[in-house]
Amino acid sequence: xxxxxxxxxxxxxxxxxxxxxxxxxxxxxxxxxxxxxxxxxxxxxxxxxxxxxxxxxxxxxxxxxxxxxxxxxxxxxxxxxxxxxxxxxxxxxxxxxxxxxxxxxxxxxxxxxxxxxxxxxxxxxxxxxxxxxxxxxxxxxxxxxxxxxxxxxxxxxxxxxxxxxxxxxxxxxxxxxxxxxxxxxxxxxxxxxxxxxxxxxxxxxxxxxxxxxxxxxxxxxxxxxxxxxxxxxxxxxxxxxxxxxxxxxxxxxxxxxxxxxxxxxxxxxxxxxxxxxxxxxxxxxxxxxxxxxxxxxxxxxxxxxxxxxxxxxxxxxxxxxxxxxxxxxxxxxxxxxxxxxxxxxxxxxxxxxxxxxxxxxxxxxxxxxxxxxxxxxxxxxxxxxxxxxxxxxxxxxxxxxxxxxxxxxxxxxxxxxxxxxxxxxxxxxxxxxxxxxxxxxxxxxxxxxxxxxxxxxxxxxxxxxxxxxxxxxxxxxxxxxxxxxxxxxxxxxxxxxxxxxxxxxxxxxxxxxxxxxxxxxxxxxxxxxxxxxxxxxxxxxxxxxxxxxxxxxxxxxxxxxxxxxxxxxxxxxxxxxxxxxxxxxxxxxxxxxxxxxxxxxxxxxxxxxxxxxxxxxxxxxxxxxxxxxxxxxxxxxxxxxxxxxxxxxxxxxxxxxxxxxxxxxxxxxxxxxxx
Numbered sequence: 001x002x003x004x005x006x007x008x009x010x011x012x013x014x015x016x017x018x019x020x021x022x023x024x025x026x027x028x029x030x031x032x033x034x035x036x037x038x039x040x041x042x043x044x045x046x047x048x049x050x051x052x053x054x055x056x057x058x059x060x061x062x063x064x065x066x067x068x069x070x071x072x073x074x075x076x077x078x079x080x081x082x083x084x085x086x087x088x089x090x091x092x093x094x095x096x097x098x099x100x101x102x103x104x105x106x107x108x109x110x111x112x113x114x115x116x117x118x119x120x121x122x123x124x125x126x127x128x129x130x131x132x133x134x135x136x137x138x139x140x141x142x143x144x145x146x147x148x149x150x151x152x153x154x155x156x157x158x159x160x161x162x163x164x165x166x167x168x169x170x171x172x173x174x175x176x177x178x179x180x181x182x183x184x185x186x187x188x189x190x191x192x193x194x195x196x197x198x199x200x201x202x203x204x205x206x207x208x209x210x211x212x213x214x215x216x217x218x219x220x221x222x223x224x225x226x227x228x229x230x231x232x233x234x235x236x237x238x239x240x241x242x243x244x245x246x247x248x249x250x251x252x253x254x255x256x257x258x259x260x261x262x263x264x265x266x267x268x269x270x271x272x273x274x275x276x277x278x279x280x281x282x283x284x285x286x287x288x289x290x291x292x293x294x295x296x297x298x299x300x301x302x303x304x305x306x307x308x309x310x311x312x313x314x315x316x317x318x319x320x321x322x323x324x325x326x327x328x329x330x331x332x333x334x335x336x337x338x339x340x341x342x343x344x345x346x347x348x349x350x351x352x353x354x355x356x357x358x359x360x361x362x363x364x365x366x367x368x369x370x371x372x373x374x375x376x377x378x379x380x381x382x383x384x385x386x387x388x389x390x391x392x393x394x395x396x397x398x399x400x401x402x403x404x405x406x407x408x409x410x411x412x413x414x415x416x417x418x419x420x421x422x423x424x425x426x427x428x429x430x431x432x433x434x435x436x437x438x439x440x441x442x443x444x445x446x447x448x449x450x451x452x453x454x455x456x457x458x459x460x461x462x463x464x465x466x467x468x469x470x471x472x473x474x475x476x477x478x479x480x481x482x483x484x485x486x487x488x489x490x491x492x493x494x495x496x497x498x499x500x501x502x503x504x505x506x507x508x509x510x511x512x513x514x515x516x517x518x519x520x521x522x523x524x525x526x527x528x529x530x531x532x533x534x535x536x537x538x539x540x541x542x543x544x545x546x547x548x549x550x551x552x553x554x555x556x557x558x559x560x561x562x563x564x565x566x567x568x569x570x571x572x573x574x575x576x577x578x579x580x581x582x583x584x585x586x587x588x589x590x591x592x593x594x595x596x597x598x599x600x601x602x603x604x605x606x607x608x609x610x611x612x613x614x615x616x617x618x619x620x621x622x623x624x625x626x627x628x629x630x631x632x633x634x635x636x637x638x639x640x641x642x643x644x645x646x647x648x649x650x651x652x653x654x655x656x657x658x659x660x661x662x663x664x665x666x667x668x669x670x671x672x673x674x675x
Contacts, residue, residue: 018045019057020093026078035075064089084558087599087632112136112146121182124248126168157181175250180360210575212236215276217457223269225297242289263294270294295357318387319344326383330376334410343406343434355393366401372491380404409434420504423463424453425472436473439492447504457579469503477637478596478629482584482645524674527636536604537663546614549606553626559598568597569628583618588648592627601630607661622658646673
């Protein structure tokens with residue numbers, strides 16, 4: 001199916017909600033048969049209903065590049081025949097905008113609650129109960145039941161739901177509390193890339209959440225305010241929401257709980273961030289908005305300020321006393337050392353700022369921490385809550401989880417002794433990063449030497465010199481690095497350990513960088529053909545510029561038929577280059593987006609034997625690998641990345657390609673590396 005045909009089809013999705021649920025489940029388990037009984041249990045309908053909807057979906061799916069195969073005694077299997085067309089469908093049915101296309105209204109009270117809150121808080125619409133009942137095709141009594149749910153939820157944020165004289169629903173309360181609720185309810189579990197197009201649709205041309213992200217990142221780096229990846233994302237969302245609320249005329253009322261002298265540095269940085277945004281979009285931030293950005297910076301910093309509100313020595317005394325008490329009542333003893341004390345002291349200053357200013361900070365690891373370490377969590381909370389410094393505050397489980405991560409790091413602490421040089425990337429902050437570092441050292445004491453523990457946004461090309469392996473708690477598989485990457489859990493489970501052992505057993509970096517990777521030949525052939533094609537291999541004439549080469553390479557990609565894709569890919573490549581150079585040697589560059597933007601996962605290759613000016617540090621790049629990965633899935637990408645990393649560490653192979661610049665030669669050399 002051609003791309004323009006695919007785009008036309010995508011405009012008219014023909015599936016109902018249950019069929020979409022079935023398609024998603026079949027896709028999740030696309031390599032195996034799944035019975036109607038199993039599908040029914042997962043979706044929450046009867047076997048008969050599943051069979052009924054599959055019969056309709058089978059016929060409709062054919063125009064989307066897929067078929068459903070039925071095997072008696074085994075069940076149903078999804079076969080994808082046209083990957084690009086099917087992935088386009090998959091993206092459409094996963095989009096938030098589809099809800100109005102697949103049903104006449106929200107189908108349950110959770111969806112209805114979200115629908116109503118979206119109208120009242122995000123769209124600022126005036127609406128009555130009668131209008132809601134008509135819009136959602138439900139009774140007024142059902143709407144009233146949902147309204148009661150909403151009242152209960154917003155009450156925790158000191159908000160109330162009332163009616164004006166025309167019967168329109170109103171949410172009343174402080175603007176700051178409304179924002180706290182909006183962030184908690186709508187955005188707490190969503191990433192920047194998913195929020196960007198669906199929830200923050202700015203009226204300013206060329207302005208997006210990525211713009212805010214780059215501004216915040218640059219200012220924090222310039223003025224040395226350290227924030228973790230997860231916290232940086234939350235801060236960007238906070239500012240994005242502030243802009244949308246200011247656009248609608250809502251501003252925060254003045255508060256005086258904290259003196260500006262307590263956040264002098266953060267206020268300075270916040271004003272710089274605000275000034276940059278104001279200059280770009282011509283919107284004026286009230287003074288209180290910059291002040292609350294500063295409070296967020298203060299509360300989310302990882303550094304202990306000089307003007308701390310409480311005495312450093314007094315805090316240390318309180319911590320020592322309670323940690324010693326805790327050590328006597330828990331089953332898992334831990335080491336009370338300077339590392340633990342310093343980590344907790346550094347954590348407590350932003351914690352106290354959050355508590356004093358009623359700033360809620362969610363922790364993505366809370367559920368996992370509480371589940372895996374219930375006794376230690378409960379005892380830590382019970383003992384540390386009696387610290388005098390905390391006695392006037394209600395500390396959430398999210399905050400206790402952050403504190404427990406420091407204690408868990410102390411449980412795992414031991415001496416470093418290893419061989420492979422490793423960089424560890426961790427997104428959730430100092431305590432969890434330290435715990436993962438110590439777990440790695442404990443498990444691989446004779447194999448790994450951890451050179452740095454950093455956030456993703458601190459990683460650059462210089463750091464990778466002499467590094468053999470990257471171990472990351474976040475999925476960076478769609479970002480290319482010149483060394484292998486292993487994705488693990490912060491708690492380092494058995495599967496993670498087995499995965500790392502594959503690299504440890506390779507006789508240090510010589511195996512990773514210079515020898516063959518010993519991958520099954522048939523498997524490697526299939527994956528090679530998926531990512532590379534003679535249609536995406538171009539030899540350029542001398543004098544070709546970087547921009548000219550990039551434009552021609554992008555034009556070879558399957559997704560390049562739309563200007564939206566091309567523009568977004570170019571923007572995301574620029575964002576990725578903000579972090580570090582995309583040239584990974586003096587011969588090869590790997591332009592790729594910070595976030596995947598396409599449907600298909602493809603790599604285009606450009607060769608210029610005479611050399612191409614890439615940047616001041618790489619004036620003679622001869623091979624360019626343009627990487628565009630799928631937003632849906634990228635099977636085999638780890639193997640491709642590992643193969644390319646090994647390929648560029650063998651200059652003799654690169655020169656063989658430069659001297660004989662053909663797709664067949666590249667395939668021979670690359671398959672040799674994989675073989």
